[in-house]
Every structure is written in structure tokens, then in C-alpha cells.
Amino acid sequence: MFNFKGPDRRKEEERISNEKRLPPGQSLTVKFPVLHYGPVPRFNPATWDFRAWGEVEQEQAWTWEEFNKLPRSRVVMDIHCVTRWSKADTLWEGVSVRTLVEQGFIKLKPAAQYVLEHAEYGFTVNLPLKVVLQENFLLATHFNGEPLTPEHGAPLRGVVGAIPGRDELTSPYLWKGAKWLRGLEFMRQDRLGFWEKAGYSNSADIWKEERFA
């Protein structure tokens, strides 16, 4: 992609802003800051699994090997952190929940309305099912063509951002994607995740600047 120095960062910020891609209160970064609570877990491909449970016809569990055989998708998005940095044109590759549902890898019960992402160490994040099924939410294994690094969520993370020009999609802040993701729980009723319980906004819409509850 790009490699900017200071003045280029400002120029790029101006461009993104002119294209109406910079949400209120955000500034563009060309770095990729690391943000999370707690330690970075180790990945063991022999014991790792990814599970889907709750309001599903049948619970599922994929090994790392099986997960890598699922249909794959790519998406280019702008990502926006609640701590006010944004990063433009990030390329993510992985597995789309919408595709898993459409192709019958996950069979949802009609009662499923909300999703809780479950990550290592009991970390959770909640989103409406409707948002998880959008194209701007991905179960990502790769960032900008490379496997995720441990600190950015390897081997698998949820990621959510804004796809330029797709204003009809709900676009939450980046914390709504759990790093070190191990499963999705489909629920009838909403349940708050880790940061949501700590006072962050439940809906977290970047355009409405919904940072705190």
C-alpha cells in the first residue's frame, strides 16, 4: 500500500475527508496501532477450534484445518477506532458469516437476532445479527495480504469497518471486531460485551459518533 511521512499523512487525511470518509472526531493514521485489554494469547493449531452455537439448528465446531477450507472473501474498508484514529483502504481476507449462512455452513434459527463474539480469555463483543451479516463484517485471517500478526488477532479476528460508497451499511467502531476469536454465539436477546459493559456505546455508529453509552 502506501508509506507516508508527515505531510503525506495530512494530504491523505484531506483526501479521505473530502471524500466524506472521515467520521466526526477522527484523524487518519498511516500506522496500525495495537489496542486491547490483557495479554496476547498463543495460537496452537492442534487445539484451536472455532464454534457456532446458540440459536442454530446444529452446533458447529471447525478445527483450524477445517476452517481454512471454508469459502473465502476479501473486503477493502476504512477502519475507525474509538480512540480517534482511522485507517483507510485496509484489505482483509477471511470468511464471511453471510456466506456461511447462505451456503448452509451455519443454519440459523429464526429466533437469532444478536451475536456475541467470543474470544480467548473470555473476551466478548456484541453486535446485531443484521450487522454481522453485512459485507463490512468479516472473520479475518489476513490483513493486507499477510496472515494476521499475533498482536492484531492471529489466527482469526472479527473485523468491521466502513466500505466507501456503501452508506446504507451500518458501520461501527473497530472494537466491535474481537481479536483471537474462537466462536460466535447466536442469541434471541442482546447481551453486552466486554467494552459495552465498561460504558462504551452498544450501537457504536461511527457517523453518529456513538463512543460512550
Ligand SMILES: Nc1nc2c(c(=O)[nH]1)N[C@H]1C(S)=C(S)[C@@H](COP(=O)(O)O)O[C@H]1N2
Ligand atoms: N480480544 C480482544 N479483541 C479486541 C479488543 C480486546 O481488548 N480484546 N479490543 C478492541 C479494540 S478496543 C480495538 S480498537 C481493536 C483494535 O484492533 P488492533 O489492535 O488490530 O488495531 O480490537 C478490538 N478487539
Ligand SMILES: [Mo]
Ligand atoms: Mo478501541
